[in-house]
Amino acid sequence: MELNTLELKNELHTLVTNTNDEEVLFRVKEYFTELKNKDDWWHSLTIEQKNKVEIGTQQLDNGLKFSNDEVRIEIDKLLQQK
Incomplete structure (x- = not known):
């Protein structure tokens, strides 16, 4: 039923x-x-977490972003320095 x-x-x-x-x-x-x-x-986020999300959104809106490939290249460079 x-x-x-x-x-x-x-x-x-x-x-x-x-x-x-x-x-x-x-x-x-x-x-x-x-x-x-x-x-x-x-609603489950802390004020600090909400602020970080808002900052990230503003950065994206301003074109401040990296592709997944760009991030991987930078990580590989950092790992090779160690």
Whole structure:
């Protein structure tokens, strides 16, 4: 039996309404929040990480980028110096 969205919401509402177990309610709330935010990885980043992403985006917008081949060549040069 496949539920439509309204039926599923009603069933979830009934399950929540019929329990007084705070631990269950807390865990359901946390899980729901985690699932809802899962697609938006931005919210899980620290301020420092967000700043680095923004700097990188600005660098790309300004043409400051290297191809994969260019990076490999530079890495090979650095490794040969050791």
